[in-house]
Amino acid sequence: MNSASSQGFEASIAQLNDLQTLRVWSIIVSLFGDLAQNPGDQISGTTLTRIITPMGIKPEAIRVALHRLRKDGWIESARSGRASVHFLTKSGRNQSAAVTPRIYARDPKVPQSWHLLIAEEGSSHAALEDALLLPQYSQVNRCTALGYGTAPHGLDDLFVTAISDLKVPTWLQERLFPADLVLSCQSLLTVLNQISPAADLTPVQIATLRTLIVHHWRRIALRHPVLPEGFHPADWAGDACRARVFELLDLLPQPSLHALDQALAS
Structure with a gap:
């Protein structure tokens, strides 16, 4: 050299x-x-x-x-x-x-389907924390996670909803x-x-x-x-x-x- x-x-x-x-x-x-x-x-x-x-x-x-x-x-x-x-x-x-x-x-291929997981304030956070260990989830705040694909089974303690139209405010981008x-x-x-x-x-x-x-x-x-x-x-x-x-x-x-x-x- x-x-x-x-x-x-x-x-x-x-x-x-x-x-x-x-x-x-x-x-x-x-x-x-x-x-x-x-x-x-x-x-x-x-x-x-x-x-x-x-x-x-x-x-x-x-x-x-x-x-x-x-x-x-x-x-x-x-x-x-x-x-x-x-x-x-x-x-x-x-x-x-x-x-x-x-x-x-x-x-990387950007997923096309998304869903939200919402935990009740003061409870069910353990279920949300378990979900956040999976690679498809990103934490939005203490009670909410954004995930791609189909939600897995066994999330009965969480509110799960599919998202068809994503609108992203600045505060979420920054988070x-x-x-x-x-x-x-x-x-x-x-x-x-x-x-x-x-x-x-x-x-x-x-x-x-x-x-x-x-x-x-x-x-x-x-x-x-x-x-x-x-x-x-x-x-x-x-x-x-x-x-x-x-x-x-x-x-x-x-x-x-x-x-x-x-x-x-x-």
Whole structure:
């Protein structure tokens, strides 16, 4: 790699780091979800460290984060010769798989049928909270949720009504797309538009950049529901941000775990 490429890589990392304070355990979850989500996939401790430390994260912080993820049932670790390897647990793989469609959908299909769930003030909130655990629901307020598709059975404690004509007031746009989410999306798009990956990046450097891009996009994609355009506030940059994320991921194709190990061995 030449000097200009190295400087460009470091500048891109610095710009992405400036977006927010990185939680190391969350970075590791994003990394495994992108690079090692399948059964049998494992990443050595050395590889993990080489991918993450360019983000300004120290090896000690990585070890602490791995300990937390093992305790929480996300990650398992084992010895392979003299080295440690890490891999997602079955629960970790299932949780990663559950959110993968939201994160990696290039052109998400907007549902055409909608319904409302309304809980009685002061009661039946448990039923509403249970419904909100399902991916098709977005909370409108303490007593109301908006869902797409057909309402599931077993919601007898809630008022359920189908919606055929959606009219969206400004206050609902702002509730579903709060100001901090809108600003985070705009900021990410600004940074992504300044990144131009060099063609001679190493597999490890590609993994570092991919992890940061996926991590920042994941935090946005999992916070906003897939809704018709009429729900979007005027300053929502979600569609443009999504398009730019995938332009960059296409320029940074996912390195294989074998390629990462080989890069470290050479």
